[in-house]
Amino acid sequence: MTTAPDPREPRYLPAPPGSQPPYQVPAYGSTALRAPHQPLVPIVATTEAGGPTVTPAWLPALADLSQVDGRAALGERIIVAGRVTDEAERPVAGAMIELWQANAAGRYHHDRDRHDAPLDPNFHGTGRVFTDDDGYYRFVTIKPGAYPWRNHANAWRPNHIHFSLFGASWGARLVTQMYFPGDPLLAIDPIFHAVPDPAARARLVAAFDFALTQPEWALGYRFDLVLRGLHATPMEPV
Amino acid sequence: MTLRSVTASQTIGPFWHSLAEPGLADLTRHGATGTPLTLAGRVLDGTGASVDDACVEIWQATPPASPQFSGWGRCATDAHGAYRFVTLAPDPAAPFLAVIVLARGLVKPVWTRVYFADTGDVLLAGLTAERRATLLARAEPDGWRWDIRLQGDGETVFLAL
Numbered sequence: 001m002t003t004a005p006d007p008r009e010p011r012y013l014p015a016p017p018g019s020q021p022p023y024q025v026p027a028y029g030s031t032a033l034r035a036p037h038q039p040l041v042p043i044v045a046t047t048e049a050g051g052p053t054v055t056p057a058w059l060p061a062l063a064d065l066s067q068v069d070g071r072a073a074l075g076e077r078i079i080v081a082g083r084v085t086d087e088a089e090r091p092v093a094g095a096m097i098e099l100w101q102a103n104a105a106g107r108y109h110h111d112r113d114r115h116d117a118p119l120d121p122n123f124h125g126t127g128r129v130f131t132d133d134d135g136y137y138r139f140v141t142i143k144p145g146a147y148p149w150r151n152h153a154n155a156w157r158p159n160h161i162h163f164s165l166f167g168a169s170w171g172a173r174l175v176t177q178m179y180f181p182g183d184p185l186l187a188i189d190p191i192f193h194a195v196p197d198p199a200a201r202a203r204l205v206a207a208f209d210f211a212l213t214q215p216e217w218a219l220g221y222r223f224d225l226v227l228r229g230l231h232a233t234p235m236e237p238v
Numbered sequence: 239m240t241l242r243s244v245t246a247s248q249t250i251g252p253f254w255h256s257l258a259e260p261g262l263a264d265l266t267r268h269g270a271t272g273t274p275l276t277l278a279g280r281v282l283d284g285t286g287a288s289v290d291d292a293c294v295e296i297w298q299a300t301p302p303a304s305p306q307f308s309g310w311g312r313c314a315t316d317a318h319g320a321y322r323f324v325t326l327a328p329d330p331a332a333p334f335l336a337v338i339v340l341a342r343g344l345v346k347p348v349w350t351r352v353y354f355a356d357t358g359d360v361l362l363a364g365l366t367a368e369r370r371a372t373l374l375a376r377a378e379p380d381g382w383r384w385d386i387r388l389q390g391d392g393e394t395v396f397l398a399l
Contacts (some may be wrong), residue, residue: 012399019243021345028249030343033284034388038369040398043361047299047336048399052310058268087241098257108253112291126256162250164257170297170336171399172350173347178249194345195246204246225245230399 010230012045012171013087018197027190029151049230051170054096065099065127065141073123075104075142078218079212084135084165086229091135092172095220098164099127099139106145115147118203135159140218146185158185160194167227178223180206246270252291255314255342263313265296265325272309272326276381277352280319288319292341294386296352300329321327333357335375335378339386348396361397363382369395 023035066077077131102108102125105117109125117199125144129137158175167174179186186192186205195201212220261267266274277296281289292315304307313321328335334353352375356362362370372394375384386394 017242017334020246021248023348028345029344030249030345031345033287034289034341034343036348036393036396037284037389038393038396040396041361041365042398044302045399046359047297047334047351048397049297050297052297052308053303054308054310057305058308087244088239089242090382100254100256103294107302110253110255112252124256162248163252164254166249173338174245174247174294175250175340175347176245191248191345194248200243200246201289203243204248226242226392228244 003175009044010049010232012228015196019195019200021194021196025190025194028194039107040227045171045230048170051168051172052096052166054166055094059096061126061129062127062212063129063139064100065123065125065139069121071122073103073142075122075145076124077140077218078143079138079140079214079218079221080161080206081136081138081209081212081220082223082225084131084137084167084225084227085205086167086172086227088229088231090229091131091133092167092227093131093133093135094137095131095137095168097129097131097137097168099129099141099161100124101141101144101161102147104142104145106147117147127182143180151190156185158183158189163225165227167229172227172229174225174227176225177204181205181208181223215221240351240378247287249345249381250293250340254293258314260292263311263321263323265309265311265323267306268285268306268308270301270304272301275327275354276322277323277325277335277375277384278313278320278381279375279384279386281315281321281341281386282319285392288315288317289371289388290315290319291318292339295338295340296323296325297330297336298325298328300332301326315366317338327354330342333360337386339388344388348388348394349399350356350394350396354382365395
């Protein structure tokens with residue numbers, strides 16, 4: 001293992017400036033003692049160029065968060081769907097997407113959530129879906145409510161759904177949040193604004209998609225995701 | 239062609255624990271057999287305080303994945319910042335696990351590795367002795383021990399892939 005890696009091996013592409021948040025985000029207080037201070041050490045992925053294949057056989061899909069045992073959760077039922085690709089728009093098939101969120105009142109089904117808002121026995125707020133051969137996924141849920149947090153005085157998180165994705169390789173692992181168009185809290189949210197580039201932030205906001213709606217049943221939102229892919233040398237910027 | 243930009247990372251936050259089914263920290267739970275390996279330690283912040291809401295994940299390419307062994311595990315840290323995995327030893331030719339840590343206060347994961355021997359591979363050989371030590375687990379009677387320091391004295395080496 002002392003030999004240098006083959007330069008012809010596929011590599012990850014560097015992130016365009018501003019497209020990913022830095023670790024240290026002064027406006028987000030919890031980063032102060034948790035963000036690394038040392039520079040990252042660059043490596044060529046070896047083990048990291050592979051990754052787990054998590055299948056529904058191990059962790060079953062749960063694509064309808066809007067009910068528990070047939071009892072409907074309170075709130076606005078929505079459909080969320082989209083496509084997962086890499087930078088070159090190659091679909092990421094079989095990707096596991098884990099989902100979690102607050103209920104319609106802005107309360108998580110979680111012991112540490114102390115927000116004075118009601119729990120809904122018919123909403124657990126956790127789901128899991130897998131992309132199809134073309135990278136598409138779809139799930140049904142309840143539109144999450146905004147909730148207060150203690151980052152600064154009168155701090156409120158915008159409505160959001162947490163996404164955790166496993167792509168084709170370990171270096172592609174992504175955890176992010178999907179936001180909703182028109183949310184006034186986006187303008188003042190330190191976590192959303194941790195991403196410097198406004199265009200990159202805008203891509204975290206789902207699009208209202210009339211074509212995804214189901215008449216008499218639910219509105220639809222489209223949210224596409226891009227994971228890091230491994231690319232042959234000629235694709236690398238020089 | 240125009241390349242698309244990778245979706246921006248956001249923090250896992252404090253309320254992710256519905257993803258932390260306890261069995262996920264035992265990679266042998268589906269009946270995998272081989273050389274057992276236990277890895278335990280704590281996740282610590284810049285003051286040395288416990289990070290009690292972190293998600294630690296490991297991935298190993300060897301032994302190869304099978305219906306009995308996914309090579310992937312997840313463990314939530316407890317009130318002391320402690321995590322513990324039960325798995326199988328990776329191939330002696332590359333005796334390390336790939337690791338990521340996610341937590342409130344980390345707007346993107348930290349990627350690292352934990353080694354069970356100083357192989358002198360390109361990563362370890364390029365580090366000072368002090369920094370190299372942050373990637374080396376130590377053997378204890380009840381298994382391997384490895385703490386992850388997110389910041390400050392003894393900060394773990396984190397990787398740019």
